Amino acid sequence: AQSVSQHNHHVILSEAASLELGCNYSYGGTVNLFWYVQYPGQHLQLLLKYFSGDPLVKGIKGFEAEFIKSKFSFNLRKPSVQWSDTAEYFCAVKRGAGSYQLTFGKGTKLSVIP
Amino acid sequence: GAGVSQSPSNKVTEKGKDVELRCDPISGHTALYWYRQSLGQGLEFLIYFQGNSAPDKSGLPSDRFSAERTGGSVSTLTIQRTQQEDSAVYLCASTLNQGDTEAFFGQGTRLTVV
Numbered sequence A: 001a002q003s004v005s006q007h008n009h010h011v012i013l014s015e016a017a018s019l020e021l022g023c024n025y026s027y028g029g030t031v032n033l034f035w036y037v038q039y040p041g042q043h044l045q046l047l048l049k050y051f052s053g054d055p056l057v058k059g060i061k062g063f064e065a066e067f068i069k070s071k072f073s074f075n076l077r078k079p080s081v082q083w084s085d086t087a088e089y090f091c092a093v094k095r096g097a098g099s100y101q102l103t104f105g106k107g108t109k110l111s112v113i114p
Numbered sequence B: 001g002a003g004v005s006q007s008p009s010n011k012v013t014e015k016g017k018d019v020e021l022r023c024d025p026i027s028g029h030t031a032l033y034w035y036r037q038s039l040g041q042g043l044e045f046l047i048y049f050q051g052n053s054a055p056d057k058s059g060l061p062s063d064r065f066s067a068e069r070t071g072g073s074v075s076t077l078t079i080q081r082t083q084q085e086d087s088a089v090y091l092c093a094s095t096l097n098q099g100d101t102e103a104f105f106g107q108g109t110r111l112t113v114v
Helices: none
Strands: A004-006 A010-014 A019-021 A023-025 A032-039 A045-050 A056-058 A064-068 A071-078 A087-095 A102-104 A109-114 B006-009 B008-013 B019-024 B031-038 B042-050 B065-069 B076-078 B088-095 B109-113
Touching: A004 A045, A004 A087, A010 A019, A019 A032, A023 A032, A023 A087, A032 A064, A032 A071, A032 B065, A045 A056, A045 A064, A045 A071, A071 A087, A071 B031, A087 B042, A102 B042, B019 B088, B031 B065, B031 B076, B042 B065, B076 B088
Parallel strands: A010 A109, B008 B109
Antiparallel strands: A004 A023, A019 A071, A023 A071, A032 A045, A032 A087, A056 A064, A064 A071, A087 A102, A087 A109, B006 B019, B019 B076, B031 B042, B031 B088, B065 B076, B088 B109
């Protein structure tokens, strides 16, 4: 069965620190990869996605993620976090070629201290 | 509407009662997912609808859970004889089609079984 692992349950950073959240998946075929963010009291929203092409994808609010196929990874990065980035971040994987099964990781809670 | 709408936003019910949760997907979206979000558990897939195809019910945790989607639009998730472990946030998402598209989430229904 397909699975998604997020390495950190809770990350605490000071403002301006750099961020990297790990995500690994188990499926070996073609995949579509997503990072979703859930700000306090708000619904899940898409941060960025990878379908094909350049493995370095850029999303909203200065976030980026790199797909490394050989490592089955899709880590999320931001060079300098802000207090407003405090949220829960979810990695998700969908098998490619028209598949529908969208599997989420357990999420990483990010707390940014002003 | 402009987004995925779920109702009610909060539901408190007594153990043993039945509950119905409603999801209005984005107009024109053919695919609809239900997920359950429990503290520290990420998003647990429950059921998937795609057009007029038979739904994928493989994620439903027990036969107390059922869902239907009428007319390819509105969906209702029903939980019979609720138990305390059913307490969670139930999320609905829709996608334009089965292929390489992102999922749009509703705000969720927070269910508390007392």
